[in-house]
Amino acid sequence: MKINIVKPVLPSIKNIANSFSKALSSGLVTNNSQNVKSFEKNLKDYFKSKYEPIVFCNGQMALFSLIQAWKFYLEIRHTEKVYCIIPSFTWSGTINCLILNNITPIFCDIDNSFLLDLKNLNNEIKKIKIKKNKIRFIIPVSNYGNIVNIEYLKTFCKKNNLIPLLDSAPAFGSKYKGAYPNNFGIDEIYSFHATKIMSSMEGGCAVTNNKKIHKYLTYLRDFGQFEKKFGNIKLPGLNSKMQEISAIVGNYNLKNFSKILKTRFNIIKKYEVFFNKFEKKKIFTLMNVDNNVMCCYLYFPIIVNKKILKFQNYLKKNNISFRRYYTSTHDLEFYKKNEYLIKKTNLKFTEKIKNKVISLPLYSNMNSSEMNYLFNKIEKFYKLN
Numbered sequence: 001m002k003i004n005i006v007k008p009v010l011p012s013i014k015n016i017a018n019s020f021s022k023a024l025s026s027g028l029v030t031n032n033s034q035n036v037k038s039f040e041k042n043l044k045d046y047f048k049s050k051y052e053p054i055v056f057c058n059g060q061m062a063l064f065s066l067i068q069a070w071k072f073y074l075e076i077r078h079t080e081k082v083y084c085i086i087p088s089f090t091w092s093g094t095i096n097c098l099i100l101n102n103i104t105p106i107f108c109d110i111d112n113s114f115l116l117d118l119k120n121l122n123n124e125i126k127k128i129k130i131k132k133n134k135i136r137f138i139i140p141v142s143n144y145g146n147i148v149n150i151e152y153l154k155t156f157c158k159k160n161n162l163i164p165l166l167d168s169a170p171a172f173g174s175k176y177k178g179a180y181p182n183n184f185g186i187d188e189i190y191s192f193h194a195t196k197i198m199s200s201m202e203g204g205c206a207v208t209n210n211k212k213i214h215k216y217l218t219y220l221r222d223f224g225q226f227e228k229k230f231g232n233i234k235l236p237g238l239n240s241k242m243q244e245i246s247a248i249v250g251n252y253n254l255k256n257f258s259k260i261l262k263t264r265f266n267i268i269k270k271y272e273v274f275f276n277k278f279e280k281k282k283i284f285t286l287m288n289v290d291n292n293v294m295c296c297y298l299y300f301p302i303i304v305n306k307k308i309l310k311f312q313n314y315l316k317k318n319n320i321s322f323r324r325y326y327t328s329t330h331d332l333e334f335y336k337k338n339e340y341l342i343k344k345t346n347l348k349f350t351e352k353i354k355n356k357v358i359s360l361p362l363y364s365n366m367n368s369s370e371m372n373y374l375f376n377k378i379e380k381f382y383k384l385n
């Protein structure tokens, strides 16, 4: 048997042929046409958000544009040196969005939730001697679908005059106290990449609570244009519109999402029971998920405390895929070579676990024989059965 890292949930051609055929024959295959519009409306119903989420060609462009829109709104000039608090342990694409917006990331540590360690931020930031009023943003990424303490985040931001933006790329389906972070007034983005839980093949969306930001985002994904007659632009945007075919797939998957999520949570429960045995024996350490969070687990991350190299080879030999996801981004070649672009605080926990974390496959359409195969192999390796 072979266990892939993920099996994308996608419709069969017969389920989307009619809508796609209509789009093709009308010639309206892009430029925010009918299916993109209905996808945004359906996403608003899903989130119960203040405004319609704005869809993009991918999650990274949604994040890039959300940051750009906020810089513009706050009248931060492109050349002004400003900073953003962010975990080092995340996805390179998140950090790149800051660098390309001319914002310096302040790499901060995570805790055993794999999320930004909010409680220690103040102490750590003080040590790096940056003028406080130059730190304008904080992006606590929702790694693996886990979510930070939203009330604490809001209080911290209020006290320190920071704009919180949530990179929820991997977290579609996750909830905090039964709602989505944007329901608490926090602007966020999601990814609909094929590997994500809710997929439009490629795609993403930004959800904002600010009317002006909402407008800017609609301009930004369309070259920054706010009117079409002269193609006049409000700010310099990158074409990042979603195609109709992606919106069609997104609409189909969203309609079936509650069913998908239900199956997924049954799988998650079984993983938790199984992997708890290993945590008790200190073989693995599991991600700490707060009781207030309903985490949809994009992959199943584990810290492997015993025999990691042998374990990785064993998984490979048994055709079980795994990923080094996420990673300590401050160690990536570009950031190492261009240290002037970044700031680092003490990354004690990140350093401790960075070579010990692996993500195991966990997908919504996993069948019981695949799960049993995975579980049996792991039990056998650690002689736990």
Ligand SMILES: Cc1ncc(COP(=O)(O)O)c(C=O)c1O
Pocket (backbone or CB within 6 Å): 058, 059, 060, 061, 063, 090, 091, 093, 094, 141, 142, 143, 167, 169, 170, 190, 191, 192, 193, 203, 204
């Ligand atoms: C934390 C995080 N942010 C952003 C992205 C980018 O999303 P996309 O692949 O849709 O551009 C990803 C993708 O995996 C991610 O994990």
